[in-house]
Structure formats: structure tokens, C-alpha cells
Amino acid sequence: ENELLAFKHMKSAAEAGMGLAQHGLGFMYMQGECVEQNAAKALEWFSRAAEQGLQGAMTTIGMMYREGNGVERDEDKAREWFRKAGFDDL
Template identity: 65%
Template structure:
């Protein structure tokens, strides 16, 4: 481990704190270099800011790049975010089948929002064959007993 690692950790912590307190310009300045160096947490937050034009001009390509990198690295929230991009056709061409695949990965990590969205997709037959039983199973897993 290099001697400058504590500085990088501090920048990440400061960048996340700035992001969470909605100081997006500051967050972009702190997180952008870390995202370029491969920090998954920085990439996820940069994706959100690039997607929504927070602290920077909206950049769909950058948002997609960072969200996909963080999702492929295994960050559940990024997997959910990438799935949503595919579901809505935001920052990338709409692709319900890819949305389902990424929602499944996020759901496997216990993200209730992903389970719920996946259940809805099975209920409506969006990106998958309509399957009311699978929808009910997923809703139950997400904590909805009465569906």
C-alpha cells in the first residue's frame, strides 16, 4: 500500500460527504479524479451527477460509463442504477432484457427496490415473459405479503 493512500481515502470521504450534503461542484472536483482512477464509490456518485447535471453539465455518456463500471465491479446500487437506465432508456438505448439482468444482480445483493421493480416487470411482462407467480414470489421477497 502506498503512502498516499490515506489522502485518497480522505478525498473519497470528503467527496462523498460533499455529495450527500448536495455540494455537487465540490463533490465533482473531489470525486472525478478518483473515479478516473477506478474508485467504484466515486464512479457511482459521478454517474448520478453526470446523469442529472449536478455540479456539471449533464453528460449521458459519462453517466453510463461510470454507472456501468461500478455495476460491473459489483456495487449493488450501481447495478440498480444501470438497470434503471436500461429500463427507462436514459443515457443508453432502452433495453428491458438488460434491465432485468441488472435488476436481478442488484436483487441478489438484497436491494428491495430492485426486487420490487423486477416483480413489476414480471407482472407486466416487461423485458421478460409475463409471469404472475414469479411476480408474487419477488414481491414476497421484497416484503409485500399481500400481493
């Protein structure tokens, strides 16, 4: 019951446009925490947070592409996301 409540609050804040909540909701979907694991939804929420300039979300997306975690492995996309996050030397 507490997990469902946590998910509802996180989703509500994410839908209201809060970047940290969007990032947190992305992790909930990525890890299958309080909700069924869903890499596509994780990427969607990380992307929304990244659009708001959240560096952590950009880094997470880069790691997803580098590791092929929920997406097709793509070093070029990984480097692109790491650069967006401010890591020019990766």
C-alpha cells in the same frame, strides 16, 4: 457527452458490485436513458442487485413480471419477487 459519462460511471460502479449502481444501470437500460433500451440487460442488472438483497430491485423485477414489461407477463413470478422483497400480502 455528459450522458455517456454518466453511463460509464454507473456501469463502472455496477461492475464493481455496487447494488445501487446495478439497480440504477438496470433503469438506464429499461428506460433507454443514456443507452439503447434493452429489457434483457435491465433484468440482468436488476437481478444482480436483487442477489445482493436490494429490496427495490426485487420490487422492480416483480413489477416487470406483473406488467409484462420486457418479460413475459407472469403473476406467479411477480408474487414470488414481491415476497422476496418482503411484501407477503401481495
